[in-house]
Amino acid sequence: MTGDAKMQNGKLPERATLRDVARLAGVSEISVSRVMRRAPHISDALREKVVVAANTLGYTPNRVAGALKTATSNLVAVVLPSMSNEVFPEVLDGIESVLSGHGLCPVLGITQYDSGRELEVVRELLSWSPVGIILTGLDQDAAIRRILLHQNIPIVQIMDVEGTPLHAAVGIAHGQAARDAAELLIERGYRKPAYIGAWAERPSRSRIRRQAFEARLAERGHPLVTAQISAKKSSVQTGAEVTQALLATHPAVDAIFYANDDLAIGGMFHCMKSGLAIPGDVGLLGFNGISFGQAAPIQLATIQTPRFEMGKRAASLLIEKNAAKGLIVDLGYRISVGSSL
């Protein structure tokens, strides 16, 4: 007996529409629309009537209808490969921090590094007429690129800058970073370097880093001793296991470059447990610069990537619609030598 929302044959209260509010307020639908959108030139009297009616009915605007009419939404499609380490949540955080300041909402798709899923996800997200789309990597396959280019929206690709973006790209140069890693190890006197990766190198950027690392080491005359790529997902645990196995089978190895900090910290923990001195017995170099590595008792040497910033820049580019200009934003990385080398 609340006289609350409109009823339908005694069924559940339906979501109120503009029409309901208009009727209750005794004004036209368009007036309600104007009040809700804070359009100019509204008398206080009208606004008051509408606001009261809207509150009474618990009215929430239906943006689906609005978007259809105006052919624009406040949705931004965000396609990320994974949520299982610190990297993409931080990127997403950066994206969201900018979007929310502009009244935009991220709609999320996670691909698990599977290009089939990526195609589905992109289709799904585009069907919502987002105002723009952020994707991970520059290597979407042809079907995806084709669909994307048929939309008239800005496209920003994140993480990588070594390649050709569809519109704009914000990221870092992974090959370059890996070559720098190789140089660093050699410069520090390491002569028997190894590499550890995981998840069967699904993240293609890690494969690129490994290859660049390997190539540069070879050029410098101190070739990679071994690369161990676990099939398991990357994790601290996996890092510990693979490090143990690697050092058992290749005791001469004096430095390890990891695909990411999670693995590297696993390696560090393994060494601590087994009494191996870092960097005395083995030097460790990670990739990403996550907080755990930086606060660890032995500060992890790593290549710091600007993940939050990358998300922010990507979202900003979308909003400014500079994305169509073939822009490549190389955010760079910072090598932190820490105390593990």
Place this chain on the structure above:
Amino acid sequence: MTGDAKMQNGKLPERATLRDVARLAGVSEISVSRVMRRAPHISDALREKVVVAANTLGYTPNRVAGALKTATSNLVAVVLPSMSNEVFPEVLDGIESVLSGHGLCPVLGITQYDSGRELEVVRELLSWSPVGIILTGLDQDAAIRRILLHQNIPIVQIMDVEGTPLHAAVGIAHGQAARDAAELLIERGYRKPAYIGAWAERPSRSRIRRQAFEARLAERGHPLVTAQISAKKSSVQTGAEVTQALLATHPAVDAIFYANDDLAIGGMFHCMKSGLAIPGDVGLLGFNGISFGQAAPIQLATIQTPRFEMGKRAASLLIEKNAAKGLIVDLGYRISVGSSL
């Protein structure tokens, strides 16, 4: 000169519509609609014509229009407080893993633990007519609850079960967990317990844990020595700093319960660096059970929470529409004593 998509006075190619595809294929719009939605009873000939035309135009269905017509979407609103530690990304991962299996997309809102922003975010997300909404915590304020209950969609609240859900809740009993933490410390012989929190206890669940912890300790005759709540965001770094400060000013403290594992691992790292024995000089107990703590050389004692599972269950409840039944799913926690106590 591609003869590609439709042009508009030599302007950019517009996004193709059903009508465009229908014209090109020489069939009716509804037939195109049926083919796109894989409706039954379509002849191969018709399907073929439509598919060819759709591909030629790079047609993507406009779900905004579809949703308006059918009054249902494939969007699920997800409101989370933060992305800045491992917890909510894991929950989101769980949510997404279920949603994607059902063709649903999460639309994300992040509140930064600010109830004003939460209200805005909820409004924004609801305006997209999601099929359901997942929120964090049971303590939304009245304005938010009011709006939510005016929608005719399932509502699932995650993280907490100690309270009254709007529809359904999936989480754990934080007060209970904290009392168990107190019992554990006392049982293990600790007599001078302390507590460390951060971010001014914005996450209300951490305050609840602290209070329950403190109350139970008092009941047992070994009251809390001190609680230090940093104003900074929770992080490994913050954990190290606060632990150092706390032990400096309260050297008698023999055990610390942390608001989360990030802080606790910071504490562990601090002790390692300063040569304090764990658990000889001080016992450490975290909360959450994140991977770093479990793989650390001194395995962190913690209260394991099922975050991925929580996301999965929340999404499943939404989909099964059991959410309206006042269901409370207590997923429980597991105390892992590790080697830091």
Place this chain on the structure above:
DNA sequence: TTGAAAGCGCTAACAG
């Protein structure tokens, strides 16, 4: 400052 009419792109309901 307010209102009336038309239609965004799609699909349910009903023919044929």
Place this chain on the structure above:
DNA sequence: CTGTTAGCGCTTTCAA
């Protein structure tokens, strides 16, 4: 199996 008609809830355009 395919097509015609109508209208979802909103906002643009035009009129008052």
